[in-house]
Amino acid sequence: MSILDWFAKQEKSEPSIQQQQEREIADGLWTKCEACGALTYTKDLMVNQLVCPECGHHFRVESSERIAQLIDKNTWKPLNEHLTPTDPLKFSDRKPYCDRIKDTQEKTGLVDAVQTGTGLIDGLPLALGVMDFRFMGGSMGSVVGEKICRLIEHATTERFPVVIVCASGGARMQEGMLSLMQMAKISGALERHRNAKLLYIPVLSHPTTGGVTASFAMLGDLILAEPKATIGFAGRRVIEQTLREKLPEGFQTSEYLLKHGFVDAIVSRTQLKRTLAQLISIHQPFFPVLPPLDVNDKHHHTEEVAFKIDGKQL
Numbered sequence: 001m002s003i004l005d006w007f008a009k010q011e012k013s014e015p016s017i018q019q020q021q022e023r024e025i026a027d028g029l030w031t032k033c034e035a036c037g038a039l040t041y042t043k044d045l046m047v048n049q050l051v052c053p054e055c056g057h058h059f060r061v062e063s064s065e066r067i068a069q070l071i072d073k074n075t076w077k078p079l080n081e082h083l084t085p086t087d088p089l090k091f092s093d094r095k096p097y098c099d100r101i102k103d104t105q106e107k108t109g110l111v112d113a114v115q116t117g118t119g120l121i122d123g124l125p126l127a128l129g130v131m132d133f134r135f136m137g138g139s140m141g142s143v144v145g146e147k148i149c150r151l152i153e154h155a156t157t158e159r160f161p162v163v164i165v166c167a168s169g170g171a172r173m174q175e176g177m178l179s180l181m182q183m184a185k186i187s188g189a190l191e192r193h194r195n196a197k198l199l200y201i202p203v204l205s206h207p208t209t210g211g212v213t214a215s216f217a218m219l220g221d222l223i224l225a226e227p228k229a230t231i232g233f234a235g236r237r238v239i240e241q242t243l244r245e246k247l248p249e250g251f252q253t254s255e256y257l258l259k260h261g262f263v264d265a266i267v268s269r270t271q272l273k274r275t276l277a278q279l280i281s282i283h284q285p286f287f288p289v290l291p292p293l294d295v296n297d298k299h300h301h302t303e304e305v306a307f308k309i310d311g312k313q314l
């Protein structure tokens with residue numbers, strides 16, 4: 001046996017630990033953290049809601065997974081799931097927009113970059129929209145705008161709170177002006193929801209940028225963000241060129257925005273469902289619960305338990 005044969009045999013029979021690890025990562029058995037490099041058993045990572053148990057890094061979450069994380073089991077009812085994009089401008093960059101839509105739909109199993117619907121969160125009704133960054137960078141075209149708008153209008157009619165989990169590169173350039181119009185349309189729907197005294201909470205995940213930041217991501221009654229998410233409108237280079245000044249390090253992160261009052265709280269994903277449910281329960285439309293009437297109690301006066309809401313005697 002030549003020395004080369006011997007090496008070949010060794011390689012075949014005993015894969016090095018590193019090779020074994022690489023194979024297991026490729027098989028999806030283990031996931032390597034993008035931030036700290038720690039290897040986590042993928043099943044454990046899923047149980048921990050795709051948050052690295054070592055360093056707290058938040059991996060990107062697909063929309064269906066996010067819905068499963070937030071909504072009580074078997075209560076999710078999708079809305080307008082068959083709204084599909086068209087190509088009104090016959091736009092083409094490296095490939096025609098209509099082909100790009102078809103390819104992305106096949107690859108992701110989604111119709112467009114947002115899923116909307118209603119369900120319960122810890123037993124409380126909620127209208128939820130979840131953007132999916134895998135679908136053309138979570139960009140907002142006519143379908144994303146229309147689905148979010150219809151979600152908010154449905155919530156206004158049903159008197160539901162709205163939560164939208166944002167993950168977007170901004171407006172979808174392939175639909176040009178039609179994408180930009182969605183910003184005003186959604187803002188209008190949110191204003192009507194607000195006038196009905198209902199709660200809206202956007203959750204900013206990594207990344208939330210462009211037209212989404214410039215509209216519904218920043219219009220919340222309370223604005224929550226995930227740790228270390230990139231949140232901004234334009235990129236650093238564009239702003240620096242426009243303002244002609246140097247910008248501070250990390251100025252487009254959740255932490256910086258919290259410090260400067262653009263974000264109300266940074267919530268770890270593992271605490272997100274509980275936090276949202278608590279906030280919603282505090283801000284529920286007020287239904288008074290009157291104490292049961294004790295007919296034997298001579299001192300009972302109904303006036304003492306009666307009170308007014310919006311000037312109406314109950």
Ligand SMILES: [Zn+2]
Pocket residue numbers: 033034035036037038052053054055056057
């Ligand atoms: Zn990590």
